[in-house]
Amino acid sequence: MIHDTALVADLLLPFFAKIRLRDELGADEQRAIAEAADQQLHFAAGTDLVDEGSRPVRSMLVARGLACRYRALPSGERQLTAIHLPGDFVDLHSFLLKEMDHSVGALTDCTIITFPHERLVKLTERFPHLTRLLWLLTLLDGAIHREWLVGMGRLTAPQRTAHLVCEIYARLHALGLAAENRFHFPITQAALADAVGISTVHINRVLQDLRHRGLIVWDGGMVDILNWNALAGAAQFDQRYLHIVQEPR
Amino acid sequence: MIHDTALVADLLLPFFAKIRLRDELGADEQRAIAEAADQQLHFAAGTDLVDEGSRPVRSMLVARGLACRYRALPSGERQLTAIHLPGDFVDLHSFLLKEMDHSVGALTDCTIITFPHERLVKLTERFPHLTRLLWLLTLLDGAIHREWLVGMGRLTAPQRTAHLVCEIYARLHALGLAAENRFHFPITQAALADAVGISTVHINRVLQDLRHRGLIVWDGGMVDILNWNALAGAAQFDQRYLHIVQEPR
DNA sequence: CGCGCTCTTGACGAACATCAAGCTCCGTGG
DNA sequence: CCACGGAGCTTGATGTTCGTCAAGAGCGCG
DSSP, X not given: OOOOHHHHHHHTHHHHHHHHXXXXXXXXXXXXXXXXXXXXXXXXXXXXXEOTTXXXXXXXEEEESOEEEEXXXXXXXXXXXXXXXXXXXXXXTHHHHOSOSSEEEESSOEEEEEEEHHHHHHHHHHOHHHHHHHHHHHHHHHHHHHXXXXXXXXXXXXXXXXXXXXXXXXXXXXXXXXXXXXEEOOOOHHHXXXXXXXXXXXXXXXXXXXXXXXXXXXXXXXEEESOHHHHHHHHTOOGGGGOOOOOOO | OOOOHHXXXXXXXXXXXXXXXXXXXXXXXHHHHHHHOOOEEEEOTTOEEEOTTOOOSEEEEEEESOEEEEEEOTTSOEEEEEEEOTTOBSSTTHHHHOSOSSEEEESSOEEEEEEEHHHHHHHHHHOHXXXXXXXXXXXXXXXXXXXXXXXXXXXXXXXXXXXXXXXXXHHHHHTTOXXXXXXXXXXXXXHHHHHHTSOHHHHHHHHHHHHHTTSEEEETTEEEESOHHHHHHHHTOOGGGGOOOOOOO
Protein backbone atom coordinates (compact mmCIF):
# COMPACT_ATOMS: atom_id res chain seq x y z
CA MET A 1 0.00 0.00 0.00
CA ILE A 2 1.09 3.54 -0.71
CA HIS A 3 0.81 5.87 2.24
CA ASP A 4 2.55 8.93 0.87
CA THR A 5 -0.07 10.53 -1.38
CA ALA A 6 2.34 13.30 -2.38
CA LEU A 7 4.67 10.64 -3.78
CA VAL A 8 1.81 9.04 -5.70
CA ALA A 9 0.79 12.37 -7.16
CA ASP A 10 4.37 12.86 -8.30
CA LEU A 11 4.50 9.48 -9.99
CA LEU A 12 1.18 10.20 -11.67
CA LEU A 13 2.35 13.46 -13.26
CA PRO A 14 2.95 11.98 -16.73
CA PHE A 15 -0.49 10.37 -16.50
CA PHE A 16 -2.22 13.63 -15.64
CA ALA A 17 -0.23 15.35 -18.40
CA LYS A 18 -1.39 12.74 -20.90
CA ILE A 19 -5.02 13.32 -19.98
CA ARG A 20 -4.68 17.11 -19.99
CA LEU A 21 -3.45 16.95 -23.57
CA ARG A 22 -6.98 15.75 -24.44
CA ASP A 23 -9.34 17.38 -21.94
CA GLU A 24 -9.49 19.26 -18.68
CA LEU A 25 -9.05 17.26 -15.51
CA GLY A 26 -10.77 18.53 -12.38
CA ALA A 27 -8.98 18.71 -9.02
CA ASP A 28 -11.59 16.34 -7.58
CA GLU A 29 -11.03 13.89 -10.42
CA GLN A 30 -7.29 14.09 -9.97
CA ARG A 31 -7.66 13.42 -6.27
CA ALA A 32 -10.03 10.53 -6.89
CA ILE A 33 -7.48 8.87 -9.14
CA ALA A 34 -4.63 9.35 -6.69
CA GLU A 35 -6.76 7.86 -3.94
CA ALA A 36 -7.65 4.89 -6.10
CA ALA A 37 -3.95 4.04 -6.41
CA ASP A 38 -2.92 0.95 -4.53
CA GLN A 39 0.64 -0.33 -4.76
CA GLN A 40 3.93 0.88 -6.14
CA LEU A 41 5.88 -1.91 -7.81
CA HIS A 42 9.18 -2.35 -9.61
CA PHE A 43 9.90 -4.70 -12.48
CA ALA A 44 13.28 -5.48 -13.97
CA ALA A 45 13.83 -5.23 -17.72
CA GLY A 46 12.82 -8.43 -19.43
CA THR A 47 10.36 -9.57 -16.78
CA ASP A 48 6.61 -9.84 -17.26
CA LEU A 49 4.14 -7.52 -15.54
CA VAL A 50 1.07 -9.49 -16.59
CA ASP A 51 0.75 -12.93 -18.16
CA GLU A 52 -1.51 -13.97 -21.00
CA GLY A 53 -4.41 -15.99 -19.65
CA SER A 54 -4.28 -14.44 -16.19
CA ARG A 55 -7.14 -12.53 -14.58
CA PRO A 56 -5.68 -9.41 -12.96
CA VAL A 57 -7.59 -7.82 -10.08
CA ARG A 58 -5.80 -4.52 -10.49
CA SER A 59 -4.62 -2.48 -13.49
CA MET A 60 -1.10 -1.16 -13.90
CA LEU A 61 0.11 2.26 -14.91
CA VAL A 62 3.70 2.96 -15.98
CA ALA A 63 5.22 5.73 -13.86
CA ARG A 64 8.80 5.26 -15.04
CA GLY A 65 10.35 3.09 -17.72
CA LEU A 66 9.15 1.40 -20.92
CA ALA A 67 6.73 -1.52 -21.19
CA CYS A 68 5.16 -3.44 -24.03
CA ARG A 69 2.23 -5.67 -24.76
CA TYR A 70 3.00 -8.77 -26.76
CA ARG A 71 1.87 -12.18 -27.82
CA ALA A 72 4.25 -15.13 -27.84
CA LEU A 73 3.60 -17.67 -30.59
CA PRO A 74 4.17 -21.44 -30.38
CA SER A 75 7.01 -21.04 -32.88
CA GLY A 76 8.87 -18.94 -30.32
CA GLU A 77 8.26 -15.77 -32.29
CA ARG A 78 6.93 -12.69 -30.57
CA GLN A 79 4.83 -9.81 -31.78
CA LEU A 80 4.50 -6.58 -29.87
CA THR A 81 1.12 -4.90 -30.13
CA ALA A 82 1.92 -1.77 -28.14
CA ILE A 83 4.77 0.14 -26.55
CA HIS A 84 3.96 1.98 -23.35
CA LEU A 85 5.62 5.11 -22.01
CA PRO A 86 5.39 6.78 -18.60
CA GLY A 87 1.80 7.86 -18.00
CA ASP A 88 0.33 4.92 -19.91
CA PHE A 89 -1.99 2.32 -18.44
CA VAL A 90 -0.69 -1.00 -19.71
CA ASP A 91 -3.71 -3.12 -18.88
CA LEU A 92 -6.61 -0.83 -18.11
CA HIS A 93 -8.63 -3.02 -20.48
CA SER A 94 -8.26 -6.00 -18.14
CA PHE A 95 -10.62 -4.09 -15.84
CA LEU A 96 -13.50 -5.05 -18.17
CA LEU A 97 -12.09 -7.80 -20.39
CA LYS A 98 -11.21 -9.74 -17.22
CA GLU A 99 -8.94 -12.31 -18.84
CA MET A 100 -5.68 -11.21 -20.48
CA ASP A 101 -5.47 -12.16 -24.15
CA HIS A 102 -1.81 -11.12 -24.28
CA SER A 103 1.13 -10.50 -21.95
CA VAL A 104 2.72 -7.29 -20.73
CA GLY A 105 6.49 -7.09 -20.41
CA ALA A 106 9.03 -4.58 -19.13
CA LEU A 107 11.30 -3.30 -21.91
CA THR A 108 13.41 -1.48 -19.32
CA ASP A 109 13.29 -1.36 -15.53
CA CYS A 110 9.84 -0.04 -14.64
CA THR A 111 8.10 1.69 -11.77
CA ILE A 112 4.42 0.80 -11.70
CA ILE A 113 1.36 2.13 -9.88
CA THR A 114 -1.57 -0.26 -9.50
CA PHE A 115 -5.30 0.41 -9.32
CA PRO A 116 -7.64 -2.28 -7.91
CA HIS A 117 -10.51 -3.02 -10.28
CA GLU A 118 -13.08 -2.64 -7.51
CA ARG A 119 -11.95 0.95 -7.03
CA LEU A 120 -12.19 1.56 -10.76
CA VAL A 121 -15.78 0.31 -10.64
CA LYS A 122 -16.50 2.87 -7.93
CA LEU A 123 -14.94 5.60 -10.06
CA THR A 124 -17.31 4.70 -12.89
CA GLU A 125 -20.21 5.04 -10.46
CA ARG A 126 -19.21 8.40 -9.04
CA PHE A 127 -17.30 10.18 -11.80
CA PRO A 128 -18.93 9.88 -15.23
CA HIS A 129 -16.61 12.38 -16.86
CA LEU A 130 -13.54 10.73 -15.41
CA THR A 131 -14.91 7.42 -16.61
CA ARG A 132 -15.12 8.81 -20.12
CA LEU A 133 -11.50 9.95 -19.84
CA LEU A 134 -10.34 6.48 -18.78
CA TRP A 135 -12.42 5.02 -21.60
CA LEU A 136 -10.73 7.53 -23.91
CA LEU A 137 -7.31 6.23 -22.90
CA THR A 138 -8.23 2.73 -24.06
CA LEU A 139 -9.60 4.23 -27.27
CA LEU A 140 -6.24 5.88 -27.88
CA ASP A 141 -4.63 2.47 -27.54
CA GLY A 142 -7.08 1.22 -30.14
CA ALA A 143 -6.24 4.10 -32.48
CA ILE A 144 -2.55 3.23 -32.21
CA HIS A 145 -3.36 -0.43 -32.86
CA ARG A 146 -5.11 0.61 -36.07
CA GLU A 147 -2.20 2.76 -37.16
CA TRP A 148 0.19 -0.13 -36.63
CA LEU A 149 -2.18 -2.41 -38.55
CA VAL A 150 -2.18 -0.11 -41.55
CA GLY A 151 1.60 0.00 -41.42
CA MET A 152 1.93 -3.77 -41.14
CA GLY A 153 -0.38 -4.31 -44.07
CA ARG A 154 0.68 -1.59 -46.46
CA LEU A 155 4.06 -0.12 -45.52
CA THR A 156 7.57 -1.53 -45.94
CA ALA A 157 9.78 -2.39 -42.98
CA PRO A 158 11.81 0.86 -43.25
CA GLN A 159 8.58 2.84 -43.39
CA ARG A 160 7.14 1.10 -40.34
CA THR A 161 10.36 1.59 -38.42
CA ALA A 162 10.44 5.28 -39.32
CA HIS A 163 6.78 5.55 -38.35
CA LEU A 164 7.45 4.01 -34.96
CA VAL A 165 10.25 6.49 -34.34
CA CYS A 166 7.90 9.35 -35.26
CA GLU A 167 5.17 8.00 -33.00
CA ILE A 168 7.34 7.48 -29.94
CA TYR A 169 8.92 10.87 -30.39
CA ALA A 170 5.54 12.58 -30.78
CA ARG A 171 4.18 10.88 -27.67
CA LEU A 172 7.26 11.59 -25.56
CA HIS A 173 7.55 15.15 -26.82
CA ALA A 174 3.90 15.91 -26.04
CA LEU A 175 4.56 14.87 -22.44
CA GLY A 176 7.72 16.94 -22.26
CA LEU A 177 9.83 13.79 -22.00
CA ALA A 178 11.96 14.26 -25.12
CA ALA A 179 14.64 16.74 -26.16
CA GLU A 180 14.36 18.39 -29.57
CA ASN A 181 14.60 15.64 -32.21
CA ARG A 182 16.24 13.35 -29.73
CA PHE A 183 15.03 10.85 -27.15
CA HIS A 184 16.28 8.10 -24.91
CA PHE A 185 14.89 4.75 -26.01
CA PRO A 186 16.99 1.89 -24.68
CA ILE A 187 15.40 -1.16 -26.28
CA THR A 188 17.21 -3.96 -28.10
CA GLN A 189 17.06 -4.47 -31.84
CA ALA A 190 15.33 -7.77 -31.10
CA ALA A 191 12.49 -5.96 -29.30
CA LEU A 192 12.30 -3.42 -32.10
CA ALA A 193 12.10 -6.23 -34.65
CA ASP A 194 9.24 -7.77 -32.65
CA ALA A 195 7.41 -4.45 -32.75
CA VAL A 196 7.91 -3.90 -36.48
CA GLY A 197 7.12 -7.52 -37.29
CA ILE A 198 10.41 -8.49 -38.95
CA SER A 199 13.50 -10.54 -38.09
CA THR A 200 16.42 -9.26 -36.04
CA VAL A 201 18.68 -9.60 -39.05
CA HIS A 202 16.41 -7.43 -41.11
CA ILE A 203 15.82 -4.72 -38.50
CA ASN A 204 19.58 -4.29 -38.36
CA ARG A 205 19.71 -3.65 -42.10
CA VAL A 206 16.67 -1.38 -41.94
CA LEU A 207 18.32 0.78 -39.30
CA GLN A 208 21.43 1.02 -41.45
CA ASP A 209 19.25 2.02 -44.38
CA LEU A 210 17.57 4.79 -42.37
CA ARG A 211 20.95 6.03 -41.22
CA HIS A 212 22.43 5.99 -44.72
CA ARG A 213 19.47 8.02 -45.91
CA GLY A 214 20.24 10.62 -43.27
CA LEU A 215 16.96 10.15 -41.42
CA ILE A 216 17.88 8.85 -37.99
CA VAL A 217 20.72 7.56 -35.90
CA TRP A 218 19.81 4.83 -33.42
CA ASP A 219 22.85 4.41 -31.26
CA GLY A 220 22.40 2.15 -28.28
CA GLY A 221 19.76 3.79 -26.18
CA MET A 222 19.59 7.13 -27.94
CA VAL A 223 17.59 8.01 -31.03
CA ASP A 224 18.45 11.12 -33.04
CA ILE A 225 16.07 12.39 -35.67
CA LEU A 226 18.28 14.05 -38.26
CA ASN A 227 15.54 15.25 -40.58
CA TRP A 228 12.03 15.24 -39.19
CA ASN A 229 10.28 16.24 -42.40
CA ALA A 230 12.01 13.58 -44.45
CA LEU A 231 11.41 10.96 -41.76
CA ALA A 232 7.73 11.77 -41.33
CA GLY A 233 7.32 11.94 -45.10
CA ALA A 234 8.94 8.56 -45.67
CA ALA A 235 6.81 7.04 -42.90
CA GLN A 236 3.62 8.80 -44.05
CA PHE A 237 3.35 9.87 -40.43
CA ASP A 238 0.39 12.05 -39.48
CA GLN A 239 -0.16 12.42 -35.76
CA ARG A 240 -3.91 12.86 -36.09
CA TYR A 241 -4.42 9.34 -34.73
CA LEU A 242 -2.83 10.35 -31.44
CA HIS A 243 -5.71 12.78 -30.84
CA ILE A 244 -3.64 15.37 -29.03
CA VAL A 245 -6.39 17.98 -28.88
CA GLN A 246 -7.75 19.47 -25.69
CA GLU A 247 -11.54 19.49 -25.90
CA PRO A 248 -14.54 18.36 -23.84
CA ARG A 249 -14.94 14.58 -23.96
CA MET B 1 -36.34 9.96 -36.08
CA ILE B 2 -37.55 6.51 -35.27
CA HIS B 3 -41.02 6.41 -33.78
CA ASP B 4 -41.66 2.71 -33.74
CA THR B 5 -39.74 1.48 -30.70
CA ALA B 6 -40.76 -2.11 -31.37
CA LEU B 7 -39.02 -1.89 -34.74
CA VAL B 8 -35.91 -0.44 -33.12
CA ALA B 9 -35.84 -3.20 -30.54
CA ASP B 10 -36.05 -5.70 -33.36
CA LEU B 11 -33.13 -4.16 -35.22
CA LEU B 12 -31.13 -4.09 -32.00
CA LEU B 13 -31.53 -7.81 -31.32
CA PRO B 14 -28.05 -8.78 -32.59
CA PHE B 15 -26.62 -5.96 -30.48
CA PHE B 16 -28.34 -7.15 -27.32
CA ALA B 17 -27.25 -10.69 -28.13
CA LYS B 18 -23.65 -9.57 -28.49
CA ILE B 19 -23.74 -7.92 -25.07
CA ARG B 20 -25.50 -10.84 -23.41
CA LEU B 21 -22.69 -13.12 -24.56
CA ARG B 22 -20.47 -11.14 -22.14
CA ASP B 23 -22.71 -10.00 -19.28
CA GLU B 24 -26.28 -9.64 -18.19
CA LEU B 25 -28.24 -6.73 -19.59
CA GLY B 26 -31.04 -5.28 -17.47
CA ALA B 27 -34.46 -4.49 -18.90
CA ASP B 28 -33.96 -0.85 -17.89
CA GLU B 29 -30.60 -0.76 -19.63
CA GLN B 30 -32.06 -2.32 -22.74
CA ARG B 31 -34.84 0.24 -22.77
CA ALA B 32 -32.40 3.10 -22.22
CA ILE B 33 -30.43 2.01 -25.26
CA ALA B 34 -33.48 1.67 -27.45
CA GLU B 35 -34.63 5.12 -26.40
CA ALA B 36 -31.23 6.60 -27.18
CA ALA B 37 -31.56 5.42 -30.79
CA ASP B 38 -32.08 8.19 -33.26
CA GLN B 39 -32.27 7.44 -36.96
CA GLN B 40 -32.50 4.39 -39.16
CA LEU B 41 -30.36 4.73 -42.28
CA HIS B 42 -29.50 2.67 -45.33
CA PHE B 43 -26.20 2.59 -47.17
CA ALA B 44 -25.47 0.89 -50.47
CA ALA B 45 -22.51 -1.47 -50.81
CA GLY B 46 -19.35 0.46 -51.61
CA THR B 47 -20.47 3.74 -50.07
CA ASP B 48 -18.94 5.36 -47.00
CA LEU B 49 -20.77 5.63 -43.70
CA VAL B 50 -18.19 7.90 -42.08
CA ASP B 51 -15.24 9.74 -43.58
CA GLU B 52 -11.74 10.05 -42.17
CA GLY B 53 -11.23 13.51 -40.72
CA SER B 54 -14.93 14.10 -40.05
CA ARG B 55 -16.39 14.78 -36.62
CA PRO B 56 -19.55 12.67 -36.24
CA VAL B 57 -22.20 13.84 -33.79
CA ARG B 58 -23.79 10.39 -33.62
CA SER B 59 -22.43 6.85 -33.58
CA MET B 60 -23.59 4.11 -35.91
CA LEU B 61 -24.57 0.55 -35.18
CA VAL B 62 -24.91 -2.11 -37.90
CA ALA B 63 -28.35 -3.71 -37.77
CA ARG B 64 -28.09 -5.56 -41.08
CA GLY B 65 -25.24 -6.03 -43.54
CA LEU B 66 -21.45 -5.90 -43.37
CA ALA B 67 -19.29 -2.85 -42.82
CA CYS B 68 -15.57 -2.20 -42.46
CA ARG B 69 -13.20 0.36 -41.10
CA TYR B 70 -10.30 1.25 -43.37
CA ARG B 71 -7.58 3.72 -44.15
CA ALA B 72 -6.90 4.81 -47.71
CA LEU B 73 -3.24 5.55 -48.47
CA PRO B 74 -1.92 8.15 -50.91
CA SER B 75 -0.70 5.31 -53.13
CA GLY B 76 -4.31 4.28 -53.65
CA GLU B 77 -3.87 1.20 -51.48
CA ARG B 78 -6.35 0.43 -48.75
CA GLN B 79 -6.03 -1.38 -45.45
CA LEU B 80 -9.01 -2.63 -43.51
CA THR B 81 -8.63 -2.49 -39.75
CA ALA B 82 -11.94 -4.11 -38.82
CA ILE B 83 -14.89 -5.95 -40.27
CA HIS B 84 -18.24 -5.30 -38.63
CA LEU B 85 -21.22 -7.64 -38.43
CA PRO B 86 -24.80 -7.01 -37.37
CA GLY B 87 -24.83 -5.91 -33.74
CA ASP B 88 -21.50 -4.08 -33.99
CA PHE B 89 -21.01 -0.38 -33.34
CA VAL B 90 -18.79 0.82 -36.18
CA ASP B 91 -17.76 4.14 -34.67
CA LEU B 92 -18.66 4.14 -31.00
CA HIS B 93 -15.13 5.42 -30.40
CA SER B 94 -15.93 8.66 -32.27
CA PHE B 95 -18.10 9.48 -29.26
CA LEU B 96 -14.92 10.25 -27.29
CA LEU B 97 -12.19 10.51 -29.92
CA LYS B 98 -14.27 13.19 -31.66
CA GLU B 99 -12.35 13.21 -34.93
CA MET B 100 -12.30 10.13 -37.16
CA ASP B 101 -8.79 8.84 -37.85
CA HIS B 102 -10.11 6.39 -40.45
CA SER B 103 -13.17 5.83 -42.64
CA VAL B 104 -16.06 3.40 -42.37
CA GLY B 105 -17.43 1.76 -45.49
CA ALA B 106 -20.30 -0.54 -46.37
CA LEU B 107 -19.10 -3.93 -47.65
CA THR B 108 -22.68 -4.85 -48.50
CA ASP B 109 -25.95 -2.94 -48.35
CA CYS B 110 -26.37 -1.93 -44.71
CA THR B 111 -29.14 -0.95 -42.32
CA ILE B 112 -27.82 1.36 -39.63
CA ILE B 113 -29.15 2.68 -36.33
CA THR B 114 -27.64 5.92 -35.04
CA PHE B 115 -27.09 7.18 -31.50
CA PRO B 116 -26.49 10.92 -30.87
CA HIS B 117 -23.38 11.50 -28.79
CA GLU B 118 -25.25 13.80 -26.41
CA ARG B 119 -27.54 10.90 -25.52
CA LEU B 120 -24.55 8.63 -25.00
CA VAL B 121 -23.14 11.19 -22.57
CA LYS B 122 -26.41 11.02 -20.64
CA LEU B 123 -26.20 7.24 -20.57
CA THR B 124 -22.75 7.48 -18.99
CA GLU B 125 -24.20 9.77 -16.33
CA ARG B 126 -27.17 7.60 -15.46
CA PHE B 127 -26.11 4.03 -16.17
CA PRO B 128 -22.59 3.21 -14.93
CA HIS B 129 -22.92 -0.50 -15.63
CA LEU B 130 -24.27 0.10 -19.12
CA THR B 131 -21.40 2.53 -19.64
CA ARG B 132 -18.96 -0.22 -18.74
CA LEU B 133 -20.66 -2.50 -21.25
CA LEU B 134 -20.34 0.07 -24.04
CA TRP B 135 -16.73 0.60 -23.04
CA LEU B 136 -16.30 -3.17 -23.17
CA LEU B 137 -17.51 -3.21 -26.77
CA THR B 138 -14.73 -0.83 -27.78
CA LEU B 139 -12.27 -2.98 -25.83
CA LEU B 140 -13.38 -5.98 -27.85
CA ASP B 141 -12.58 -4.03 -31.01
CA GLY B 142 -9.15 -3.36 -29.54
CA ALA B 143 -8.65 -7.04 -28.78
CA ILE B 144 -9.47 -7.90 -32.39
CA HIS B 145 -7.08 -5.20 -33.59
CA ARG B 146 -4.32 -6.83 -31.55
CA GLU B 147 -5.12 -10.25 -32.93
CA TRP B 148 -4.92 -8.92 -36.48
CA LEU B 149 -1.65 -7.19 -35.62
CA VAL B 150 -0.10 -10.43 -34.42
CA GLY B 151 -1.26 -12.12 -37.60
CA MET B 152 0.08 -9.36 -39.83
CA GLY B 153 3.44 -9.46 -38.12
CA ARG B 154 4.00 -13.13 -37.64
CA LEU B 155 1.65 -15.24 -39.77
CA THR B 156 1.70 -15.99 -43.49
CA ALA B 157 -1.04 -14.80 -45.82
CA PRO B 158 -2.77 -18.22 -45.89
CA GLN B 159 -2.68 -18.31 -42.10
CA ARG B 160 -4.13 -14.82 -41.78
CA THR B 161 -6.84 -15.61 -44.28
CA ALA B 162 -7.73 -18.82 -42.45
CA HIS B 163 -7.70 -16.89 -39.19
CA LEU B 164 -10.11 -14.31 -40.56
CA VAL B 165 -12.49 -17.05 -41.66
CA CYS B 166 -12.35 -18.58 -38.18
CA GLU B 167 -12.95 -15.21 -36.54
CA ILE B 168 -15.91 -14.21 -38.68
CA TYR B 169 -17.45 -17.64 -38.28
CA ALA B 170 -16.97 -17.59 -34.51
CA ARG B 171 -18.52 -14.15 -34.22
CA LEU B 172 -21.46 -14.95 -36.48
CA HIS B 173 -22.03 -18.32 -34.89
CA ALA B 174 -22.07 -16.87 -31.37
CA LEU B 175 -24.86 -14.54 -32.48
CA GLY B 176 -26.78 -17.37 -34.13
CA LEU B 177 -26.17 -15.86 -37.56
CA ALA B 178 -24.27 -18.76 -39.13
CA ALA B 179 -25.18 -22.30 -40.15
CA GLU B 180 -22.92 -25.14 -39.05
CA ASN B 181 -19.52 -24.59 -40.66
CA ARG B 182 -21.05 -22.36 -43.26
CA PHE B 183 -21.84 -18.66 -43.52
CA HIS B 184 -22.87 -16.05 -46.00
CA PHE B 185 -20.09 -13.54 -46.54
CA PRO B 186 -20.53 -11.68 -49.81
CA ILE B 187 -17.39 -9.56 -50.04
CA THR B 188 -15.07 -9.28 -53.03
CA GLN B 189 -11.60 -10.75 -53.16
CA ALA B 190 -10.32 -7.18 -53.40
CA ALA B 191 -11.90 -6.33 -50.05
CA LEU B 192 -10.57 -9.55 -48.56
CA ALA B 193 -7.09 -8.70 -49.83
CA ASP B 194 -7.35 -5.28 -48.18
CA ALA B 195 -8.26 -6.96 -44.90
CA VAL B 196 -5.44 -9.50 -45.03
CA GLY B 197 -2.93 -6.92 -46.23
CA ILE B 198 -1.96 -8.52 -49.55
CA SER B 199 -2.60 -7.95 -53.26
CA THR B 200 -5.71 -9.12 -55.08
CA VAL B 201 -3.59 -11.44 -57.20
CA HIS B 202 -2.17 -13.09 -54.12
CA ILE B 203 -5.44 -13.45 -52.22
CA ASN B 204 -6.75 -15.36 -55.19
CA ARG B 205 -3.86 -17.83 -54.99
CA VAL B 206 -4.19 -18.06 -51.22
CA LEU B 207 -7.86 -19.02 -51.52
CA GLN B 208 -6.95 -21.69 -54.06
CA ASP B 209 -4.31 -22.96 -51.66
CA LEU B 210 -6.79 -23.21 -48.79
CA ARG B 211 -9.24 -25.01 -51.04
CA HIS B 212 -6.62 -27.46 -52.35
CA ARG B 213 -5.70 -28.24 -48.76
CA GLY B 214 -9.34 -29.13 -48.07
CA LEU B 215 -9.83 -26.36 -45.50
CA ILE B 216 -12.43 -24.04 -46.96
CA VAL B 217 -14.42 -23.30 -50.07
CA TRP B 218 -15.08 -19.61 -50.71
CA ASP B 219 -17.56 -19.55 -53.53
CA GLY B 220 -19.02 -16.17 -54.32
CA GLY B 221 -20.84 -15.09 -51.22
CA MET B 222 -20.75 -18.39 -49.34
CA VAL B 223 -17.95 -19.73 -47.17
CA ASP B 224 -17.84 -23.43 -46.30
CA ILE B 225 -15.51 -24.65 -43.60
CA LEU B 226 -14.62 -28.19 -44.64
CA ASN B 227 -12.43 -29.05 -41.66
CA TRP B 228 -12.69 -26.77 -38.66
CA ASN B 229 -9.91 -28.39 -36.64
CA ALA B 230 -7.44 -28.25 -39.50
CA LEU B 231 -8.43 -24.68 -40.33
CA ALA B 232 -8.17 -23.42 -36.77
CA GLY B 233 -4.92 -25.31 -36.34
CA ALA B 234 -3.36 -23.85 -39.47
CA ALA B 235 -4.48 -20.36 -38.43
CA GLN B 236 -3.44 -20.83 -34.79
CA PHE B 237 -6.94 -19.62 -34.00
CA ASP B 238 -7.92 -19.43 -30.34
CA GLN B 239 -11.12 -17.53 -29.69
CA ARG B 240 -10.04 -16.37 -26.26
CA TYR B 241 -9.51 -12.86 -27.63
CA LEU B 242 -13.21 -12.61 -28.49
CA HIS B 243 -14.01 -12.80 -24.77
CA ILE B 244 -17.27 -14.70 -25.20
CA VAL B 245 -17.81 -15.33 -21.50
CA GLN B 246 -20.84 -14.17 -19.56
CA GLU B 247 -19.66 -12.62 -16.29
CA PRO B 248 -20.13 -9.39 -14.31
CA ARG B 249 -18.25 -6.51 -15.91
C1' DC C 1 39.61 -15.47 -18.92
C1' DG C 2 35.58 -17.10 -20.77
C1' DC C 3 30.71 -16.88 -21.33
C1' DG C 4 26.55 -14.89 -23.02
C1' DC C 5 24.08 -11.19 -25.06
C1' DT C 6 23.77 -7.96 -28.71
C1' DC C 7 24.94 -6.47 -33.00
C1' DT C 8 26.67 -7.30 -37.76
C1' DT C 9 27.52 -9.42 -42.26
C1' DG C 10 27.11 -12.69 -46.28
C1' DA C 11 24.72 -16.24 -49.00
C1' DC C 12 20.61 -18.27 -50.31
C1' DG C 13 15.65 -19.24 -50.59
C1' DA C 14 10.63 -18.33 -49.79
C1' DA C 15 6.78 -15.23 -49.79
C1' DC C 16 4.70 -11.84 -51.89
C1' DA C 17 4.20 -7.71 -55.31
C1' DT C 18 3.85 -6.15 -59.88
C1' DC C 19 2.83 -6.33 -64.66
C1' DA C 20 0.23 -8.13 -68.24
C1' DA C 21 -3.26 -10.62 -70.26
C1' DG C 22 -7.37 -13.12 -70.67
C1' DC C 23 -11.38 -15.10 -68.51
C1' DT C 24 -16.46 -15.27 -66.86
C1' DC C 25 -20.49 -13.19 -65.60
C1' DC C 26 -24.01 -9.90 -65.87
C1' DG C 27 -26.42 -5.75 -66.76
C1' DT C 28 -27.41 -2.31 -70.34
C1' DG C 29 -28.59 -0.50 -74.64
C1' DG C 30 -29.29 -0.97 -79.57
C1' DC D 1 -31.69 -10.94 -79.91
C1' DC D 2 -26.96 -9.80 -79.61
C1' DA D 3 -23.12 -6.35 -78.91
C1' DC D 4 -20.82 -3.99 -75.62
C1' DG D 5 -18.60 -2.83 -71.40
C1' DG D 6 -17.39 -3.18 -66.75
C1' DA D 7 -16.52 -5.61 -62.48
C1' DG D 8 -14.61 -9.45 -60.53
C1' DC D 9 -11.79 -13.45 -60.96
C1' DT D 10 -7.78 -16.18 -62.81
C1' DT D 11 -3.25 -17.20 -64.66
C1' DG D 12 1.76 -16.74 -66.02
C1' DA D 13 6.22 -14.40 -65.80
C1' DT D 14 9.39 -11.73 -63.36
C1' DG D 15 11.38 -8.91 -59.61
C1' DT D 16 11.67 -7.26 -54.75
C1' DT D 17 11.40 -7.77 -49.92
C1' DC D 18 12.24 -10.21 -46.32
C1' DG D 19 13.39 -14.72 -43.70
C1' DT D 20 16.65 -18.26 -42.59
C1' DC D 21 21.06 -20.14 -41.87
C1' DA D 22 25.64 -19.49 -40.60
C1' DA D 23 29.42 -17.19 -38.81
C1' DG D 24 31.85 -13.82 -36.48
C1' DA D 25 32.79 -9.28 -33.86
C1' DG D 26 32.29 -6.35 -29.84
C1' DC D 27 31.44 -5.97 -25.12
C1' DG D 28 30.03 -6.33 -20.38
C1' DC D 29 30.09 -9.39 -16.48
C1' DG D 30 31.09 -13.04 -13.39
